[in-house]
Amino acid sequence: MDCRSSTLVKNQDGCRTVYRGKNIAVVVPAFNEEVLISETLEGIPDFVDRIYAISDGSDDSTFDIIVQRSKVDARVIPIEHKVNKGVGAALITGYKASVNDSMDITAIMAGDNQMDPKYLPSLLDPIIEGRADYSKGNRLFDTDYIKGMSTWRFLGNTILTILTKLSSGHYNIGDPQNGYTAMRNDVFHVIDPDSIFPWYGYCNDILMRLKVHKFVVVDVAIPARYGREKSTIPYPKYIARLSRLLAVNFILRLGMKKAVKHPHWPAMSFVTGGIMFVGGLVGMMTHPFEGPFRVFHENMYSDIILILLGMGVVLMFYGMIISHTSKKFIVPQKR
Secondary structure: OOOOOOOEEEEOOEEEEOEOOEOEEEEEEEOOOOOOHHHHHHOOOOOOOEEEEEEEOOOOOHHHHHHHHHHHOOOEEEEEEOOOOOHHHHHHHHHHHHHHOOOOEEEEOOOOOOOOHHHHHHHHHHHHOOOOOEEEEEOOOOHHHHOOOOHHHHHHHHHHHHHHHHHHOOOOOOOOOOOOEEEEHHHHHHHOHHHOOOOOOHHHHHHHHHHHOOOOEEEEEOOOOOOOOOOOOOHHHHHHHHHHHHHHHHHHHHHHHHHHHOOOHHHHHHHHHHHHHHHHHHHHHHOOOOOOOOOOOOOHHHHHHHHHHHHHHHHHHHHHHHHHHHHHHOOOOOO
16 A cells, blocks of 8 residues: 555654645543443544543543553553542543654543544644644534433533623633634644633633633534433532632733733732722821721721722732732744
């Protein structure tokens, strides 16, 4: 077989099909997935160059199964986190390995075999054709696509879609919790991977970062596929953490957008807040009253002092966060 074709590449096993001339990697995060991890790895298409299968602190035989699969399929790279770090942390480990191996595009497929491999080309094509920097699945495009999704899961996903739109600024996307994604590898370092949220909210966090740097995100219609997998998400903890993340990201996104356009804006915010806070303190100390806190709500003068103190603290805190974050997060965008 002639390996000089644009659709073939020569490796240690001879000629192998590649996808549209690009080096494709798939990251497979897995936590206690001994039942389904083998099926997941076996189903990944032949055109994928590297499969980074990461056992994230599993206490079952997940990692042993991955190792056995790597002996049959040389593309499978076993990686083990000795302790559970979170699915976001597992993805970052996989992304870094993909970048180090000079892959062009990295896709994510969960270890519970929930992501149908036949739709992988649909995620890769918009990136290869230059229409997107990041593509993601969306199960909410059509009622037929959500078959198998429980009512509560659908309701929760709909609410999270609305909140993520507000938090990230991606008003054209849906189903933000869908982890079936693909990303250009040269985007990876721009979004400051080491500070990405390590737990289940990683996908919401990535969307905000992509928006700040004006990377193009597209939704791809992919139906839900549910089977024998069992959710291990502790939902009360998940809701609390994700709500906090979305709120913080909303503030950071607005601040960093200004910091990108006006690099001195965080310092201006801090200085302005400091002036307001000092002004409030001076007003409180010079106001004629018997105790330092009786000033509050006594009259309009007191209300102004309270506003100065409150806004001063907020602006100083805001300026410090944006300044600290932007130093490592805002770097020249690579295209």
